[in-house]
Amino acid sequence: MLAVQILVDGFAISALYGLGAVGFTLMFGVSGVLNLSHGATMVVAAVTAWVVAGQHAGSPWLAALAGTGAGVATAFATYFLVVRPIQRSRSVPAAEKEIFVLTGTLLWGIMIQEAVAYFYTDNPKTVQPLIAGVMQIGGVRTPINELLIAVICWTVIGLLWLLVNRTKAGKVLLAASINPRALTILGFELSRVYLLVWTIYGVLAGIAGVLLATFLGASSAQASQLTASAFSIVVLGGLGSVTGSLFAAYVVGYLETLTAYLISPAYRTVPALVLVVLVVYFRPHGLLGRR
């Protein structure tokens, strides 16, 4: 029974981790940007969903939609106000641009986090589950919402796979991640590719934020922890590798759940972090990284 409980719980949380990390890694793969305001973006989505849910009680789907929209809006704001000005700046040497983007998004994330805390306090916010109630799985009482989260995550990830592998826009994204210069020579506007990847990123982070609010609850104080968790999953899986990130999300998710159930919830994140350190030491390109 405990085994079933761990299986079910670990599956939902891993799916959520996966969704959060996929956008993060895709962004790095395509545009070389590590967005350290990732957690703040998720929190904005979660808090927006909470605010809208408070104003329109009884329509959790509307709240979810608004939250996702807020995720996209935050992603655009990050791109246009922080990342693009740094990328285009002439006073920042090309070799230092990545570090500037890292610092810029980190500070931007803190600004968002503080703003959310100022207006809506840092107490955690939760959104009503899309479907309430529980069901029995192998004798384990499981909230239906938890299953729904896993289904939504995998549907979205599936759609992303279709987009990348089956559409022209997706192939352009892939090409940009392999050789952006060649893509420009072929006459593609890189700025458009970036806009597309930021949109996809915003949708993914937005959905992940809203789902987190319906599941465990989200608070502005968690923003940096969410960034760190996405970051360690992505490093574990291999920077830029979407499959690697999904695989790593499950490794981390199950490792955490096992620790929480079998040892103590207090040490939940410790083994996963130790694993990240080991992987960085012995296999710096990650479990499934390509470099």
Place this chain on the structure above:
Amino acid sequence: MLDRKTFTLHVRTVLLAAAALGCLAASQVRAQTKEPIRIGIISEESAIAGAGISRAAQIAMDEINAAGGVDGRKVEIVQYDDHNSAADAVRAFQRAVSQDKVVGVIGTYITEIALALQPWSARTHVPFITTGAASNEISRHVHDDYDKNKYTFHEYMASPFIADSVCDSVKLWLQTKYSIKSAVVLSEDAAWTTPLDAEYLECLPKVGVTVLDHVRFSPDTSDFTPLYNKIEGEKPDVIVTGWSHIGVQPTVQWAQQQVPIPIIGISSQATSGTFWKDTNGAAAGIVTFSVASDGANLTPVTQPFVDAYIKRFGEPPPYPGFTTVDAVHVFVEAVRRAGSTDGDKLVTALEQTDYIGTVGRVQFYGRDSLFTHAMKYGPTFAPGIALQWQDGKQVPLWPKAAPNAKLKFPAFTHLQPPKG
């Protein structure tokens, strides 16, 4: 034409008159602009409980000033945000005393921060009243080294009293309605819960409740499923909590996972009026200790304060709101009694406090008590209350129930009526 002599005389008179008028005017101005009595408020503005401290202080300040202030002097609140950091709070305290010239500091709902401010209050001889921190370490320091630490007062229920109040409510109220024979104590790992849990473990068995397990968890826990899973396996009748830094998340997960065990004890976030909204109604059935609430009517001033707070801020006050509005009044009364803002005289005056506030009759324990300068607990002083969230409202149920109020646990929980 005026001769020279008369002219000089005239000039002299005019000058004298002007000088006299000037003096008069100046003395009048001085009377009007007597230095205000400045009180520093240190709290975490981005937390509901912290914001409740500064908001309640503003209400108290306006009440006092509308009634003429203290001997013609106005009361002025100087507000500092400590961002839930002891270092920021200490800096705020230093600034408050050296630069802003406050004569007393009120604030913080966090024990760790109150303990960090205590030595600064001792060093500067500026009285400090904490209105939300709970650990009895605060008053124990006053007891152990009175001459040094006497400047600190603890105007909130000390942790052991909270536990006693919970045990009293179980015995005198809950056990008359349900069979409650066993419990698991589930508390966050923080300074205030150490004495709380110790007292739970002592007083629960005394009221016939076996403690099956004692679980402490990190305040950054976000997934409570493993904890609930473990507790459910132990089959207790109730979960007795010590929650303050957390609250929304375990409540929401308890309701979503339909954990069949009712939650009682203290959940500080549930004392805030926004808790229902924050949890989307998952709060239904949660029982928590508090010092007062909307509808609790502990004294004639409780409800007028709640109404004023709701009118101004759109929501009922969280627990430190009640203790803070009382503390500002208590402090100002002490200034009046002392006829001075000297730290030592204020301490003596504060020790004589006997004030009917929103939480009951406020008095402080004396030097002979282990809880020196902590607020007195008991039916004739501050009794503490138990309230339950029902249909979006906090319903006070014990010791005085609101009219027609009834205990109502969610359908997914199981409690049996008492046997015999």
